[in-house]
Amino acid sequence: MLLNYFKIALAVLKRRKFFTFISLFGISFTLTILLVMTAFIAKIIGDNYPDKKRSRSLYINNIEERGKESMQSGLLSFYFLDHYVRSLKTPVKVAISSGFNGTNTYVNNKKIALNYKYTNADFWEVLDHEFLEGKPFTAQQIANGELVTVISEDIKKSYFGNIGSVVGKYIEADNVQYRVCGVVKNVPITLYMIYSDIYLPYTVSKIDYKGTGYQGNYTGILLAKSKADIPAIQKEYDAMIAKLPMQSKKFTKIYSHADTFIRGYVRTGNEENSGVTIALLALGIFVLIILALPTLNLVNINITRIMERSSEIGVRKAFGASSSILVYQFIVENLILTIIGGLIGLVMTAIIIYFINQADLIAYLKLSINYKVLGIGLLTCLVFGLLSGVYPAWRMSRLNVVNALKAQ
Amino acid sequence: MVKHLFTLIWNKKKQNALLLAEMLISFLVLFAVFSLLVYFFRNYKKPMGLDYDDVWVITYSQTNTNTSSDSLVQFYQTVKQNLLSLPQVKSVSLSSANFPFSNSHMQNGIIHNNKNIGSINTFDTEDSYASILNLKLVEGRWFNAADITYKNRPVVINESLRAEFFGTGKAVGELMGDGKEEDKRKIIGVVKDAKMQGEYTNPGYAMYQRVDTGGIKWIGHMLLKVAPGADAAFEAKLYKNLANSMKSANVEIDRLGNKLKSANNFALVPMIVLSIICTFLIVNVALGLFGVLWYNINKRRGEIGLRRAVGASGQSISVQLVTESILLASLAVIIGSFFAIQFPLLNVFDLPAGIYLTALLLAIIFVYVLVLVCSLYPGRQAAAIYPAAALHEE
Numbered sequence: 004m005l006l007n008y009f010k011i012a013l014a015v016l017k018r019r020k021f022f023t024f025i026s027l028f029g030i031s032f033t034l035t036i037l038l039v040m041t042a043f044i045a046k047i048i049g050d051n052y053p054d055k056k057r058s059r060s061l062y063i064n065n066i067e068e069r070g071k072e073s074m075q076s077g078l079l080s081f082y083f084l085d086h087y088v089r090s091l092k093t094p095v096k097v098a099i100s101s102g103f104n105g106t107n108t109y110v111n112n113k114k115i116a117l118n119y120k121y122t123n124a125d126f127w128e129v130l131d132h133e134f135l136e137g138k139p140f141t142a143q144q145i146a147n148g149e150l151v152t153v154i155s156e157d158i159k160k161s162y163f164g165n166i167g168s169v170v171g172k173y174i175e176a177d178n179v180q181y182r183v184c185g186v187v188k189n190v191p192i193t194l195y196m197i198y199s200d201i202y203l204p205y206t207v208s209k210i211d212y213k214g215t216g217y218q219g220n221y222t223g224i225l226l227a228k229s230k231a232d233i234p235a236i237q238k239e240y241d242a243m244i245a246k247l248p249m250q251s252k253k254f255t256k257i258y259s260h261a262d263t264f265i266r267g268y269v270r271t272g273n274e275e276n277s278g279v280t281i282a283l284l285a286l287g288i289f290v291l292i293i294l295a296l297p298t299l300n301l302v303n304i305n306i307t308r309i310m311e312r313s314s315e316i317g318v319r320k321a322f323g324a325s326s327s328i329l330v331y332q333f334i335v336e337n338l339i340l341t342i343i344g345g346l347i348g349l350v351m352t353a354i355i356i357y358f359i360n361q362a363d364l365i366a367y368l369k370l371s372i373n374y375k376v377l378g379i380g381l382l383t384c385l386v387f388g389l390l391s392g393v394y395p396a397w398r399m400s401r402l403n404v405v406n407a408l409k410a411q
Numbered sequence: 412m413v414k415h416l417f418t419l420i421w422n423k424k425k426q427n428a429l430l431l432a433e434m435l436i437s438f439l440v441l442f443a444v445f446s447l448l449v450y451f452f453r454n455y456k457k458p459m460g461l462d463y464d465d466v467w468v469i470t471y472s473q474t475n476t477n478t479s480s481d482s483l484v485q486f487y488q489t490v491k492q493n494l495l496s497l498p499q500v501k502s503v504s505l506s507s508a509n510f511p512f513s514n515s516h517m518q519n520g521i522i523h524n525n526k527n528i529g530s531i532n533t534f535d536t537e538d539s540y541a542s543i544l545n546l547k548l549v550e551g552r553w554f555n556a557a558d559i560t561y562k563n564r565p566v567v568i569n570e571s572l573r574a575e576f577f578g579t580g581k582a583v584g585e586l587m588g589d590g591k592e593e594d595k596r597k598i599i600g601v602v603k604d605a606k607m608q609g610e611y612t613n614p615g616y617a618m619y620q621r622v623d624t625g626g627i628k629w630i631g632h633m634l635l636k637v638a639p640g641a642d643a644a645f646e647a648k649l650y651k652n653l654a655n656s657m658k659s660a661n662v663e664i665d666r667l668g669n670k671l672k673s674a675n676n677f678a679l680v681p682m683i684v685l686s687i688i689c690t691f692l693i694v695n696v697a698l699g700l701f702g703v704l705w706y707n708i709n710k711r712r713g714e715i716g717l718r719r720a721v722g723a724s725g726q727s728i729s730v731q732l733v734t735e736s737i738l739l740a741s742l743a744v745i746i747g748s749f750f751a752i753q754f755p756l757l758n759v760f761d762l763p764a765g766i767y768l769t770a771l772l773l774a775i776i777f778v779y780v781l782v783l784v785c786s787l788y789p790g791r792q793a794a795a796i797y798p799a800a801a802l803h804e805e
Binding site for chain 2: 021022024025028029032033036104105106107109112113114116119177178209210292293295296297299300301302303304306307310311
């Protein structure tokens with residue numbers, strides 16, 4: 004039966020090539036846009052290098068002090084994370100790292116702009132950076148204030164050129180010679196809490212990390228023993244924040260959250276409105292419009308095409324085919340059309356992603372078509388096919404037999 | 412005639428409702444994209460108002476927030492002397508984080524003459540700042556060493572802010588603000604609007620003030636005017652010089668030209684992506700419209716044949732069909748305009764109404780052109796129908 008439908012569908016597609024072209028163009032292009040967008044989102048939110056333990060991690064990247072007339076919000080101080088957050092009972096480990104800042108280094112009169120980040124030892128335990136050579140710096144090295152660094156493969160290439168192992172060699176940044184102790188695979192800049200070109204022990208930071216204010220230049224990642232511990236940690240964190248002493252008379256309330264990855268990622272740093280809703284709303288409206296136009300277009304085209312087949316429908320009805328069978332047939336036909344369009348869209352997506360990767364728009368961000376993107380593409384195809392197929396099919400099934408045959 | 416056409420449209424309301432919806436959504440998408448394009452284009456047409464060639468920016472981490480202001484002033488004097496001793500360095504000025512193309516904003520609100528402006532970009536500068544960026548003074552003067560003592564803090568404002576607060580009246584020498592007498596600011600000069608955040612951004616309102624001893628500890632940037640042809644070798648030398656005189660800071664050097672590129676991309680990339688998507692959507696809609704109209708005309712051969720038989724010219728047939736489509740488009744435009752006109756009325760996103768109205772006009776023209784192009788060919792086809800053949804088929 005399905006095979007028959009398939010044959011009929013192909014025959015119909017060949018009948019009016021111009022209409023077929025319009026339908027396929029609409030479907031494939033819409034899908035391309037959605038797939039490229041999905042690839043971006045999947046890469047930014049779905050790719051879990053180097054935080055492979057994302058499901059049992061909580062992210063802290065903001066503290067806000069609010070009073071009647073004043074408000075101060077930003078990253079946290081090292082002291083706050085080290086003193087208050089590390090004293091929590093439930094988390095197994097707390098990774099502490101600074102935001103990334105830029106500096107320059109010069110090799111043979113060639114400038115290299117690089118971003119550096121200060122971290123503690125747990126940072127390397129909580130995150131699973133892939134070490135191409137060497138290993139991370141240890142707690143002991145940090146305590147001794149040794150000038151050691153972990154660098155990214157990209158910096159290795161631009162600073163040392165294409166040579167073998169660079170462990171033990173020195174890299175100059177900020178007029179200081181650091182000994183390389185490890186080289187890691189690049190992290191995309193979109194993971195702003197983890198990304199850096201070179202990682203340094205926090206004790207060699209030129210910025211005073213002993214100050215006891217709450218705000219500073221650091222973020223934290225809490226690691227839970229298991230996924231089940233996450234709510235308990237959040238509870239404990241909130242209780243700790245609630246008990247914090249105010250640092251100034253100006254402020255009456257302190258907000259800070261240990262968020263799961265997505266929530267932490269889109270948090271705008273404003274307590275009054277969460278970033279999640281805004282981000283989702285904007286994305287939703289965009290997708291809706293992108294989908295609505297081609298769908299309407301398809302519905303229009305499908306209706307005209309169905310009416311062309313009124314004689315075929317009349318004959319089938321006259322011989323006793325029920326409306327539901329006809330509707331089913333037409334929806335299947337439409338799904339076949341959308342899936343063909345989807346395949347074309349997939350090819351176009353692959354081409355576009357190739358060019359985006361070639362252009363290197365965002366540092367270290369390499370897009371790829373993975374099974375997630377494919378799955379979403381397939382799902383969109385189905386939704387698309389159903390949306391644009393149901394109404395015309397319903398119109399068709401209500402055709403009166405006599406009229407349908409008379410039209411010839 | 413029009414009334415009769417409405418009847419024809421009404422008779423096929425189901426089919427036309429879908430076409431109408433499609434035109435309406437296209438219209439709204441066009442309106443949104445045109446609004447953005449018009450906004451960027453208008454900004455692009457405004458003069459830059461500043462020079463960025465051979466201007467470098469130095470970013471350093473402030474690590475000396477514990478030292479007293481006076482010793483900090485001394486410290487900066489030494490740093491600047493060291494920099495100026497290099498032959499390629501023409502002049503140096505401290506700057507707040509919102510130096511040109513930095514993508515960082517610092518805004519203040521001021522109420523003056525019962526006018527409240529909440530978004531005045533405030534720049535911390537020094538005496539050489541204006542000459543480094545070549546800001547053009549229109550009235551009054553820029554800061555000098557005499558401004559270190561004052562009763563009311565001296566400021567230089569841009570022309571937009573001047574027009575808003577003082578109209579065509581006198582501005583230089585006036586006080587600005589409505590708070591306590593000592594909180595008011597004294598205007599000493601007016602400069603031309605400068606696009607401080609990139610070529611596609613709006614200059615907005617701006618107020619420049621001199622870094623004072625209280626604020627100096629929060630400063631983390633310097634602007635440098637260098638001699639033309641300063642290269643990477645010199646940059647490395649400059650870097651060493653800085654690292655020696657600011658031992659406890661992390662230093663980064665960048666060129667304003669590079670910063671401008673990324674600031675422009677910030678506006679251009681979304682614009683290009685949106686335009687591409689919009690183009691595809693519109694092509695898609697055009698093809699769909701064309702297909703549907705063409706098909707409809709083929710279905711109405713009988714009706715058209717009859718009209719030809721009783722003496723209508725081919726010309727009037729095609730006019731009828733094109734007018735039908737245009738009427739349908741007009742309905743979509745009227746409904747769409749009702750939504751679009753809310754934007755300037757409600758002052759959404761604080762954009763000038765002119766932008767929305769221009770975008771509205773463009774969108775209307777575009778939709779009409781689109782519909783016209785899509786219905787002309789099918790209309791001409793219909794005009795070519797022979798009445799005998801058409802009626803014979805019936």
